[in-house]
Amino acid sequence: MIHVAIPGICGEGLSFSYHRWEIILTVVVLLIGSIIAVKNVKKPYGKAAAAGVLLASACIFGADDLFTNYICFELVGFLSVFWLADEPDSHTSDAIKKYVGWLVITGMIMTMGMFLISHYAGTLVYSQILSGEALSGIPYYAVLACYLVGYGSRCAVVMLHSWIDSTYREESMKKGILYSVLLIPTGTWSLLRLFSSLTVDFSQWKSIAEMMGVIGGLTIVLGIYRIWTCREKGVLLGDISMLLSGGLLISVFWKASSGQSAVFCLIGYIVVIMIVYGILLKIDWKPKHSLDLEWFSAEHMLYEPLFVHALPFLFGTVFRLIDYLPDAFVALLRGTIYQDSKQKVWDKVGTPATYIVGSILDEIANLLNKTILRKRPIRKSFVNAAAVARRESRETLEIVTRSVSFGLMMFSVGMMIVLIYIMF
Amino acid sequence: MKTWMLLIPVLLPVIGGGGMYFFPIKEDRFRQCYVFGITLLNSLIVFWMLIRGVDGSFSVFHMAHGLELKFHIDGLSRVFGGILAFLWPFATLYAFEYMRHEERNNLFFCFYTMTYGICVGIAFSANLITLYMFYELMTLSTLTLVIHKLDQPSILATMKYMVYSIAGAAFAFIGFMFILHYGTTTDFVYGGVLDMSKVGGRENLLLFIFVLTVLGFGVKAAIFPFHGWLPTASVAPTPVTALLHAVAVVKAGAFAILRVTYFSFGTDFLYGTWAQQIMMGFAIVTILFASSRAVKEIHFKRRLAYSTISNLSYIIFSASLMTPFGLKGSLAHMVTHAIMKITLFFCAGAVMHQTGKEYIYELKGIGRSMPFVMGCFTIGSAAVMGVPMLCGFVSKWAIVTAAVRTQIPLAFVGMAAILFSAFLTAVYLFSIVVKAFFRTENIVEPVKKEDPNWYMKLPIAVLSGMMVLIGVWSGPLMQLLEMIAYGRL
Numbered sequence: 004m005i006h007v008a009i010p011g012i013c014g015e016g017l018s019f020s021y022h023r024w025e026i027i028l029t030v031v032v033l034l035i036g037s038i039i040a041v042k043n044v045k046k047p048y049g050k051a052a053a054a055g056v057l058l059a060s061a062c063i064f065g066a067d068d069l070f071t072n073y074i075c076f077e078l079v080g081f082l083s084v085f086w087l088a089d090e091p092d093s094h095t096s097d098a099i100k101k102y103v104g105w106l107v108i109t110g111m112i113m114t115m116g117m118f119l120i121s122h123y124a125g126t127l128v129y130s131q132i133l134s135g136e137a138l139s140g141i142p143y144y145a146v147l148a149c150y151l152v153g154y155g156s157r158c159a160v161v162m163l164h165s166w167i168d169s170t171y172r173e174e175s176m177k178k179g180i181l182y183s184v185l186l187i188p189t190g191t192w193s194l195l196r197l198f199s200s201l202t203v204d205f206s207q208w209k210s211i212a213e214m215m216g217v218i219g220g221l222t223i224v225l226g227i228y229r230i231w232t233c234r235e236k237g238v239l240l241g242d243i244s245m246l247l248s249g250g251l252l253i254s255v256f257w258k259a260s261s262g263q264s265a266v267f268c269l270i271g272y273i274v275v276i277m278i279v280y281g282i283l284l285k286i287d288w289k290p291k292h293s294l295d296l297e298w299f300s301a302e303h304m305l306y307e308p309l310f311v312h313a314l315p316f317l318f319g320t321v322f323r324l325i326d327y328l329p330d331a332f333v334a335l336l337r338g339t340i341y342q343d344s345k346q347k348v349w350d351k352v353g354t355p356a357t358y359i360v361g362s363i364l365d366e367i368a369n370l371l372n373k374t375i376l377r378k379r380p381i382r383k384s385f386v387n388a389a390a391v392a393r394r395e396s397r398e399t400l401e402i403v404t405r406s407v408s409f410g411l412m413m414f415s416v417g418m419m420i421v422l423i424y425i426m427f
Numbered sequence: 428m429k430t431w432m433l434l435i436p437v438l439l440p441v442i443g444g445g446g447m448y449f450f451p452i453k454e455d456r457f458r459q460c461y462v463f464g465i466t467l468l469n470s471l472i473v474f475w476m477l478i479r480g481v482d483g484s485f486s487v488f489h490m491a492h493g494l495e496l497k498f499h500i501d502g503l504s505r506v507f508g509g510i511l512a513f514l515w516p517f518a519t520l521y522a523f524e525y526m527r528h529e530e531r532n533n534l535f536f537c538f539y540t541m542t543y544g545i546c547v548g549i550a551f552s553a554n555l556i557t558l559y560m561f562y563e564l565m566t567l568s569t570l571t572l573v574i575h576k577l578d579q580p581s582i583l584a585t586m587k588y589m590v591y592s593i594a595g596a597a598f599a600f601i602g603f604m605f606i607l608h609y610g611t612t613t614d615f616v617y618g619g620v621l622d623m624s625k626v627g628g629r630e631n632l633l634l635f636i637f638v639l640t641v642l643g644f645g646v647k648a649a650i651f652p653f654h655g656w657l658p659t660a661s662v663a664p665t666p667v668t669a670l671l672h673a674v675a676v677v678k679a680g681a682f683a684i685l686r687v688t689y690f691s692f693g694t695d696f697l698y699g700t701w702a703q704q705i706m707m708g709f710a711i712v713t714i715l716f717a718s719s720r721a722v723k724e725i726h727f728k729r730r731l732a733y734s735t736i737s738n739l740s741y742i743i744f745s746a747s748l749m750t751p752f753g754l755k756g757s758l759a760h761m762v763t764h765a766i767m768k769i770t771l772f773f774c775a776g777a778v779m780h781q782t783g784k785e786y787i788y789e790l791k792g793i794g795r796s797m798p799f800v801m802g803c804f805t806i807g808s809a810a811v812m813g814v815p816m817l818c819g820f821v822s823k824w825a826i827v828t829a830a831v832r833t834q835i836p837l838a839f840v841g842m843a844a845i846l847f848s849a850f851l852t853a854v855y856l857f858s859i860v861v862k863a864f865f866r867t868e869n870i871v872e873p874v875k876k877e878d879p880n881w882y883m884k885l886p887i888a889v890l891s892g893m894m895v896l897i898g899v900w901s902g903p904l905m906q907l908l909e910m911i912a913y914g915r916l
Contacts, residue, residue, distance in 0.1 A: 011902020014821045074815040081814050088865065096865035100858070107812065107853040111846045118831045118842065310850070318719030326720060329655050333590070399582060406586040410593030417597030421604040 007065075013074055019065035024266040028192075029061045031270050035277065036060065036185050043177035044089055052085035056185055063189045069117055069127040072193055076113075079189055080106040080157070086178040087170065098169035101302075105166045108306065109153045116149025129200040143201070147211070150197055151218070157190030158252065159245040161221040165300035171241030179237055180280045183244040188269045191251050195265055198256075215256035222249030225299070236283055243279050247272050341409065353390030361386030428476065430485035433498040436473045437548045440465055444540030451533040459523050462536045466519045469543060473512035477505050484553040484614075494613065496560065499553035501615070502911030503690070506758050507682050508550040510765045514674055515543050517886035521773055522666035524882035525780055529664065531575065538571045539666070546675045549682065555603050555613040555691060558683060559596070562647075565679060566592040569671055573663045584659045591656040595646025599683070602640025606691050609633060615686055617914035619693015626696075634702035637692050641706050641743075644687065647680025648743060649736040651713040657736055661728040665776025668728055673735050673768040678761055681742045685757060694749040703749055707837050710744035711844045713737065718851035725787050727775045730855055731768065734811065737848055738764045744841050745826040748833050755912035756826035759905065763818040763897060767810045770890040771856075773883065774804040781877045787859055794864035799878045801863045803891040808856035810894045813849050818897035823849070825905070 005026070010016040021029065040053035059078040066072040084106075087099050121127055123138040132138070138146065156163035171179040194215075202208040226246030233239045254268045298304065353361070364385035372380035443465040452458040477500065484499035500508070522539065526532055545568055548561035566589070574585040606613055609629075610620040626633055646653040657677070661668050688697065688706075697703050717737035724730040738760070745756035777800045778793060779785055794801040810817035813824075827845060830838040878884065897904060910916040 011900060011905075013815055013898065014824055014901045014905050016902070077815045081809065091865050096861045099861050099865060103853060103857050107850050111850055114827070114846055115843070118827065121828075122831050122834075315719070315722055318715070319723045322716045322719050323723065325652065325716070326655070329652050402582070402586060406590055410590050413590075413594035414597040414600070417601050421601055425604070425608065 005065075013070075015070050017062070017071045017074060018067040019062060019071065020067050021065040024263050025064050028188075028266045028269055029064045031273060032064070032185065032188060033057055033061055035273060036181065039177075039180055039184060043181070044086065046085075046089050049085050049089040052082040053181065055082040056181075060185050060189050064192060066129075066196070068129060069120060069132075069197065072196070073113060073117055076154075076157075076189065076193060077106075077110055079186065080110070083182065083186065086181055089178055094169070094172065098172075101169045102166055104306070104310075105156055105302075108310070109156045112149050113153035116146050116153065119146050119149065129196060132200045133203055138201070146201065147198070147214075150194065154190045154194040154197075155218070157186050158194070158248045159187065159222070159241070160218050160248065160252065161225045162299070162301045162304075164222070164225070164245050165302040167241035167245060168238060171244075172235065172237040176237040176240055176283070179240050180276070183240065183276045183280070184273055187244055187248050187251070188273065191248065191255060191269065191272075192265070194252075195255055212256040215252050219249040219252035219256070222246070222252065225249075240280060240283055244276060247276060336409075341405070352394055353386065354393065357389040357393050358386055361389040364389070428479055428481050430481055430483050430498075433476070433481055433485045433500070433551055434487065436469050436476065437498070437544050437551065439469050439472070440540045440542075440544035440547070442544075444537050444542075444544070447533050447537040447540070455527070455532070458532065458536060462540055463516070463519055463523075465540055466516050466543060469547070470512040470516050473508050473547060476500060477508055477512070490556075492607070494556045494607075495554070496557050497553040497614070498548075498551040498557065499615075500551060501617075502914070502916040503615075503682065503685060503758075504550045505916070506761060506908070506911065507678065508547060510678065510762060511543065511546050511550060511675060514670060514765060514769055517889060518666055518670035518769065521669070521776070521883055521886045522664075524880060525664060525666055525776055529575075535572065535575055535664070538568050542568045542572070542671065542675065546679060549679050553614055555606055555615070555687070558686060559599065559603055562599070562644075562679060562683060563596055565676060566596070569667070569676055572667045572671065573660050575664055575667070576662070580662045584656075584662045587659050588656045591646050591653060595643045595653060598639045598643030598646075600643070602636055602643065602687060602691075605633065605636045606687075610691065613691075615690035617690060619689070619696055620691055621693055621696055623696075630696075630700075633692070634697070634700050637687070637697060637702050638705050640687050640692075641684055642709070644680050644683040645709070645743070648677055648684060648739045649680070649713075649717075650709050650740065650743065651716050651736070654713065654717065654736045658724075658729045658732040661726070661732045665728070665772060665779065668732070669769050669772030669776060672732065673772050674765045677735060677739055678765060681739055681746070681757070681761060684743060685746050685754065688746055688749065689754055698749045703747055704837055706747040707744060707835075707841060710740040710747055711837070711841045713740035714744065714841075714844045714848050718848040718855070721855040722851055724855075727778070727785055727787055727790070727859075728772070730787065730859075731771050731775055734771075734852065734855065735764075735768055737852075738768065738811070741823070741826055741845060741848075744845070745829055748829050748835070748838060750829060750833055751909075751912040751914075752825075752829035752832055755905070755908045756822065756829040758908045758911060759822035759825045762904065762908075763810070763822040763894075766890055766893050766897070767807050767819055770803060770807040770887060770894065771811070773887050773890070774800050774807065777879045777883050777887070780883070781879055787862065790859060790862050792863070794860075796875055796877045799884060800887065801860070803887045804863070805860045806891045806894055808852075808860055810898065811856060812852045816895070816898045818894045818901070821898060821901040821905070 005021040006019070008016065008018045036053070036057045040050065040057065044050050044053050056079050059075040059082065062075040063072055063079065066075060084099060084102060087095060087102060117127065119142050120132060120138065123142050124132045125137065126132060151160075152163065156166070159167055170182060198211050198215075199208070202211060223246055226242055226249055229242040230239060230246065233242055251268055251272050255265050361384070368381040368383070368385065443461075447458070447461075452461060481500045484497050487496040487498070489495045519539070522536075526535060529535070542565065545561055545564045549558060549565065552558040552561060570585055570589060573588055574581050603613070606620065609622060609625050611622045612620050614620065621633070642650065642653065646656075649657045657672060660672055663672070688694065714737050717733045717740065721730050721733035721737065724733055742757045742760045742764070745753045745760065747753070748756070778790070778797060781797065782793070784790060784793070806817065810819040813820045823845065827842050830842045830845075907916070
């Protein structure tokens, strides 16, 4: 067994342990991931990101606790964004927006799950999380739900699969295989690792396995339908990955809680997906058109209506209104108790001084217009300009004076409250 | 080290900067050398003092009723002083390039440098009256920086800033008077200074005064609904918005709130009371409000200003937990947010300086012409979002962990608000990144490289590196902050 602990990283420290089967899985993923990344990723930053994803994926397989897993899992997600940007085209910005949206929301949900575990179980170390009295009932199911969404979206399970459409495309199919080979195994492994830590007896494990069986089954059904109606080759790879992911969930959760058989299943999945990828590269896929099931996903049923439309509209409208309240209050004060004194007669705009200065300047301008500025004469009235300048400077001074007096008034009110209190 | 030496980092920038008002320097290069010399020297002195430590406090002079102007260095001073001393030289370097084509540079750098000393005064203040005096001085010295352009928006922004600041300080002053009356001293003592024999029976009154004080100081920390001055003040030159309105001024507000909560009123008195719930409530509403407003804001710097408002309330929320872990989270976010936000503002300023573009819809494809700046902006955005291995994650984690530990129901609401705010942060910051790098479909003209020179690039590069460094290797920093939060430093 290899054990590595790095204290102080990200505040809490990271810890990894690799047993025999985890080492094998890590080596296989690293090997295949490296070959694909070197061959398919073009830009230097894409290659650097791929190296980061590979390292973080390897760390996920050996994570000793949920915090370490979370850090590495999030890193895999955010670094994999760079592959979308490897050869940008007109779809790239939408794909990235959607993908990052998924990452952030699922990250948010997993964080909640992590804090629930930390709160009820008092630890995030896998071997110490027990689903006894400390974590049971509603919190237990809430944790299951949080992680099912978090890790499940990475595995593209039913309802959480819609990122496939924007991420896997014909033009970027060579990058798509990276998502299949690296992201889906890490998601499945993380689910397995956590859920096996949350069970103390066989009946609990059986209920989780049944739940995963239903989800896996639905994922397979939807995957088959999507393959049948698929319109482009890139997405087809994603759909096949989704189908295999469903199968993976069923087989991993039915066969054992961890270890040898899980590793075999994951390696088997990687081998099959590589063969499928090789075949897809060689064949021509004829587009098909049929019933659109795109709406059947959490993104279209929940995320878009709630997060993209309803909440921003609600917060945007309500908060914008509220934002104007303090200013409206000040404006109200200015219009009432701080109202400007009423003018009884209209002010003359200028003064004798501005008139004299303006007249002199006008005469000079006239003289210049007749001589050296004949081609480009000055057509401005300096009498008017001087008067307006004086008026503007007076107004500015007045505004500043009033502001100071308003501030001082507030200060005085505070002082008075204190004095009254102290005196009485 | 002699205690009188605490005066040096306060007076050096004030006298050095003030000197430029009376003896203006015409040559740009001489002025830059002079200003940078003072700033760097002062930072070195501050760092030296923070590392060596100064035993005891230095009383400058006594006023009536036991009031005295007094300085010391404790844990909190170390955090705020350290932030100022680290960031000020970089911001000054950046300002040289940014202000190159602006007018009245002598006046600008005069007040800019003086503000450094005043902020150090806030950091080193040993009691409430000293803090209050320097807090007010900071308002006055920064007014001139906001109004620097002397156009109509700057004048209006200054008026707003002045009204909000002075009104807020008035409320804070009430708190000061009550501490003077009900406290054993106005000095900052870990755990609070309230004399419970005097307080007896008047707890609710004091709690009310505490809320008033927090809201008063909260004006500078841009607590909702007293935040309006901050987005408006973004008309100021970028070095001002970056350093003062994202770091020094707003953090001074948060710093003052930490002082009155943990060192004046005391958490033993406040924990579990309605005043704590109200403080927490204000912070939670501000977090949600400002993040939501940022999403809809189309002006680059104003969007960042709303982001600042939201993040400042993370600090206040964590402070409102009133536990050592809460204080640790607050301090951690003070440090990390200072670095993250100044970087983002520097990037925004660089874009405005190089291209004149101020609105987000104008930034389409700008990542191609300014790859360095927008690359660093991406790192900063990811850090503010809380992506692991970047500094924002460390502090957000500390805050949320502290919230969970308290087991207060409202703290869980706050935790949910922070998580939702992280999603909104992704929306309002990553939309800029995506627009800058990937919305290039209608751009046909050849790419002209517009990254700024090294005066601007160096601070951005160093600070981006710091975001990664703190994110990856945060152990020593968090240990230091934990010692401070437990009053052991």
